[in-house]
Amino acid sequence: MIWMIIAALLFIVELFYFRIADKFNIIDKPNQRSSHSTIVLRGGGVIFSLAMVAWAVMMVIQGNGQVIIGYLPFLVGLLLVAGVSFWDDVRSLPDSVRLMVQFVAMVLMFWSMGILHWDMWWIVLIALIVCVGATNVINFMDGVNGITAGYALAVLVPLMLVNNRICFIESSYLIVAILGVLVFCVFNFRPKGKAKCFAGDVGSIAIAFIMLFAIGRLVVMTQDVTYLIFLLVYGVDGCLTICHRIMLHENLGEAHRKHAYQLMANELKIGHVKVSLFYMALQLMVSFGFIYLCPNIVLAHWIYLLGAIVVLGVAYVWFKKKYYHLHEEYLKSCKL
Numbered sequence: 001m002i003w004m005i006i007a008a009l010l011f012i013v014e015l016f017y018f019r020i021a022d023k024f025n026i027i028d029k030p031n032q033r034s035s036h037s038t039i040v041l042r043g044g045g046v047i048f049s050l051a052m053v054a055w056a057v058m059m060v061i062q063g064n065g066q067v068i069i070g071y072l073p074f075l076v077g078l079l080l081v082a083g084v085s086f087w088d089d090v091r092s093l094p095d096s097v098r099l100m101v102q103f104v105a106m107v108l109m110f111w112s113m114g115i116l117h118w119d120m121w122w123i124v125l126i127a128l129i130v131c132v133g134a135t136n137v138i139n140f141m142d143g144v145n146g147i148t149a150g151y152a153l154a155v156l157v158p159l160m161l162v163n164n165r166i167c168f169i170e171s172s173y174l175i176v177a178i179l180g181v182l183v184f185c186v187f188n189f190r191p192k193g194k195a196k197c198f199a200g201d202v203g204s205i206a207i208a209f210i211m212l213f214a215i216g217r218l219v220v221m222t223q224d225v226t227y228l229i230f231l232l233v234y235g236v237d238g239c240l241t242i243c244h245r246i247m248l249h250e251n252l253g254e255a256h257r258k259h260a261y262q263l264m265a266n267e268l269k270i271g272h273v274k275v276s277l278f279y280m281a282l283q284l285m286v287s288f289g290f291i292y293l294c295p296n297i298v299l300a301h302w303i304y305l306l307g308a309i310v311v312l313g314v315a316y317v318w319f320k321k322k323y324y325h326l327h328e329e330y331l332k333s334c335k336l
Contacts, residue, residue: 002058003175003176003179006051006054006055006058006176006179007179007182007183009054010047010050010051010054010179010180010183011183011186013047013050014044014047014183014184014187017043017044017046017047018041018044018187018196018197021041021042021043021044021197022041024090026041026042026043026089026090027039027040027041027042028040028041028042028198028200038193040195040196040197040198041196041197041198042089042197042198042200043086043089043090043197043198043199043200043202043203044184044187044188044196044197044198044199044200044203045148045184045198045199045200045202045203045204045206045207046082046086046200046202046203046206047180047183047184047203048082048177048180048181048184048199048203048206048207048210049078049079049082049202049206050180051176051177051179051180051183052075052078052173052176052177052180052210053075053079054176055172055173055176055177056068056071056075058172058176059170059172067170070112071112072112073108073109073111073112074108074109074111074112074213076108077104077105077106077107077108077109077112077209078105078206078209078210078213080101080104080105080108081101081102081105081205081206081209082202082205082206082209084097084098084101085098085200085201085202085205085206086200086201086202088201089200089201089202095253099132102132102135102136102205103128103132105209106127106128106131106132106135107128109131109209109212109213109216110124110127110128110216112213113213113216113217113220114220115127115220127216131212131216134208134212134231134235135205135208135209135212137234137235137238137239137242138151138204138205138207138208138211138231138234138238139201139204139205139208140238140241140259141204141234141237141238141259141261142198142199142203142204143257143259143261143262143265144192144261144262144265144272144275144276145188145189145190145191145192145194145195145272145273145276146185146188146189146190146272146273146276146277147261147272147275147276147279148188148199148203148204148207149181149182149184149185149188149189149199149276150185150189150276150277150279150280151233151234151276151279151280151283152177152181152207152211153178153181153182153185153280154279154280154281154283154284154287155211155215155230155231155283155287156174156177156178156181156211156214157178157284158230158284158287158288158290158291159174159211159214159215159218159230160174160175160178161291162218162227162291163218166218166221166222168214168217168218168221168222169214169217169218173214174214177207177210177211177214181207184197184199184203189273189276190272190273191271191272191273192265192271192272211230211231215227215228215230215231224298224301226290226298226301226302226304226305228305229286229287229290229301229304229305229308230283230287230290232283232286232305232308232309232312233279233282233283233286233312234279234283236309236312236313236316237259237260237261237316238259240313240316240317241258241259241260244258244320245258257327257330258324258327260316260319260320261275261279263319263320263323263324263326263327264278266327266330267323267326267327267330268323268326286308286312289304289308290304290305290308
């Protein structure tokens with residue numbers, strides 16, 4: 001019953017946000033680098049952060065306030081990074097400001113994980129760079145209807161399965177996060193031109209923060225960084241696309257349509273829902289293989305991870321070599 005109540009409340013809050021966004025003109029206007037062609041409300045992903053607030057309130061009401069104390073730095077970091085991202089959705093902020101806030105929020109997250117120790121400063125530094133980088137890659141990958149919500153489910157569900165074995169985080173945390181994503185799916189996981197809202201930076205950055213916190217706790221508990229495989233599909237697409245843009249001497253801060261999923265949706269005219277389901281299914285296949293087929297041995301985990309990186313990397317390069325010329329033709333047509 002409690003999950004139904006939370007889901008209903010989140011649904012109502014999302015509808016209330018739509019009224020606010022409509023009143024204050026918080027919208028996403030299409031341009032030549034967009035994968036949509038109509039004006040859509042922006043910032044619907046605010047529900048992800050609000051879901052975590054609802055979870056914290058639920059825990060306190062149930063008498064688990066002592067547990068929440070350990071999560072307070074994470075929650076403060078989440079609200080901080082979500083708030084700045086929301087402001088960036090409304091009025092664009094300098095990249096330096098957003099990055100600074102993301103680093104501060106990550107430090108707060110690490111505080112909740114209990115890894116802020118001077119004797120491991122270099123590990124913390126590397127983790128900061130990796131997590132901030134992963135957050136922005138997840139943000140970059142938010143470009144077609146349903147992909148952020150679908151991929152979030154493809155990450156959170158395997159984490160729930162692992163949590164049933166290891167219990168690295170409160171199961172209610174993952175359940176409420178999934179409920180928030182499902183509520184957002186109702187309004188976003190739709191064919192092109194039919195989405196009621198987009199996640200916006202407030203959504204993609206927040207869900208990245210939520211997923212990274214759960215994965216981070218799993219890594220800290222098991223001392224096994226190969227669990228980052230739960231973000232592998234996005235990681236391969238995002239990192240190799242960045243490498244491609246560097247080779248093209250492009251400004252990485254500018255919007256573009258060079259990700260593999262964007263080529264599928266735009267140049268190959270594959271429906272948004274189909275593209276999102278493909279990325280979702282691909283990540284689930286990789287994650288389930290890691291959970292159920294890979295022996296629970298660190299060496300086996302590394303072999304599986306490296307093998308998956310090679311397979312996905314080769315597939316990405318092949319796809320780009322075969323279809324990237326279509327994007328070049330599109331860019332030429334925009335200049336005419």
